[in-house]
Amino acid sequence: MARIIKSPDVRTNELIDCAQRLFFEHGYENTTVNDVIRKAGLSKGAFYHYFASKEALLEALAARMARQSLDEMRPLLDDPSLDAVGRLNALFANSRRMKVDMAPQLKNTFNALFKPENIVLYHRIDEALTAVTLPFMTEILRRGQEEGTLDAPDPEAMALMLLNLRLGVAKVMHRALQQAEAGDVESAAAMLDSWMQSYGLAVERILKLPEGSIQVTEPGFARAFLAA
C-alpha cells in the first residue's frame, strides 16, 4: 500500500470519523477493525499505533462527541441575560432546532443507536455525554435555586434525574421514528407530542415550576421531525 504520512492529529480524527460512520451504520460489534482501516486507507499496524484497541477507538469517539456537545452548550451558561428557566428552555429549543435541522442524519443516528446490537455504542456515548452534561446542569439548577426561580434542594441529584429522564425521551423518539417509518406518521406524531408534553410536565413538577414555564415541544415539532 502506498505510504502516506499525515500528522497524528489528522490521522486520529480521520480514524474517529470512519469509526463514527461505520459504527453508526453497522453497529460497533458488526464493524471490524479491518473495515475501519480499509475505509481510512491505513494499515493495521498504523491503526494500533494510534489506538490501543478497538474499544479505545470507541472511547475516543464518545469523548469527541461529548466535547462537541459541551461546546454547543457552554454559551448558555455564560449568557447573563438568562435565568435558570430561560436556560433550560434555551437548552430545549437548541436541541429542537438541531433535531429538525439534522433530521435526516439524526434519523439514521437514532435508528443506529437504538438497534439492539448497538447497546455498547449507545451506552458509551451516553455515559460520556452525561458526565459532561451533569456539572453543567447542576450549575444551572444551583443558580436557579439561588435566584429562587426554581426549587432544587439538591441540585446535583435533581440534575442527574433530569438527565435520566432525557434518556427516556430518546427512547420514545426512536419508537416514534420506527412507527413513522412503518407508515403511521400521524399517530406516531401524536404519540411523540403527547409524550413530550408529559416530559415537560415532569420537569416542571420536579423543579416546582409553574405549569407552562417549560416548553420542551412546540406546535408541529413532532410532525416536522418525523416527516423529514
Add this chain to the structure above:
Amino acid sequence: MARIIKSPDVRTNELIDCAQRLFFEHGYENTTVNDVIRKAGLSKGAFYHYFASKEALLEALAARMARQSLDEMRPLLDDPSLDAVGRLNALFANSRRMKVDMAPQLKNTFNALFKPENIVLYHRIDEALTAVTLPFMTEILRRGQEEGTLDAPDPEAMALMLLNLRLGVAKVMHRALQQAEAGDVESAAAMLDSWMQSYGLAVERILKLPEGSIQVTEPGFARAFLAA
C-alpha cells in the same frame, strides 16, 4: 465425556444458572461459550441444541429474571386494601427488604452489573425488567388517577419516567457501594441517604403527592445496606 441425559427443562435452567454466575462474575463478553459448557458439564453440540447463540442465552437469562421479578410484584396489584400510594410504598419497602436481606449477593451483583465491561448484560436485563414492570406501574398509576390519590394525566408516560429514574438510583447505589468498599462507609451512607431522599421527593413531585407520602428510604437503611 460421559453422556448424561436430563430433561430439556432442567438442562436449560442449569445452563442459565451457569450463565448467570459466569456473566455476573466475569462479564458477558469475557465469558466464553466454552466456559459455560465446562461449568455446566456439557458439550458444545448440546449447548447449541438448546440455545441458538450465546446471545440467546443472555436473552433467556434476562427473561427469567424479569419473570421472577414480576412474580414478586404481582401480589401487590391484587391486594384490594391498598391505594396507589400504598402500592408504591409497598413496592419501595419490598425492594428495601430484599436489598438488605440479600445485601451480600446484591453487592456482588451490583458490582458486577455496573462494571464497564458489563454494559450489555446490564442493558439486556434492564430492558426485560422494564418491559415487564411498565404495564404493572402503569396500572398502579391509572388506578391512582381514578381514585384521585395522585395526579398522572398520562399514566404510561409517567410510569416510564418513574422507571427511568429508578435506573439512576441503581447507579448511585453502585457508586455508594464502591465508596464504601474504599473504606469511606459513613460518607457513602450519607450520600446515598441524601440521594434517596431526593429521589423520593422527585417521585412525589411528579405525581403531585403531598411531601412525605412516599417513603423510599427509612432511617439507617443506607448504613445497613452498605455495611452488610
Add this chain to the structure above:
DNA sequence: AGTAATAGACCGACCGTCGGTCTATTATCA
C-alpha cells in the same frame, strides 16, 4: 552543507481465541 542518528508513522503477515457448524454416536419412544 553533508551526513549520521533518532523518532515515530506505517506496513502486513501472522497468531490465538472464540462463536458457531457439522458429522457421528447414543438414548428414547411410538
Add this chain to the structure above:
DNA sequence: TGATAATAGACCGACGGTCGGTCTATTACT
C-alpha cells in the same frame, strides 16, 4: 425397529491484536 431428540467434540472461519521490520522527516554533529 425405525425415527427423532440429545449429546459429543473435531473442526471452521473471522476477528482482534501482535510483531518484526521499513520508510521518512527532523535533529545533531562534523
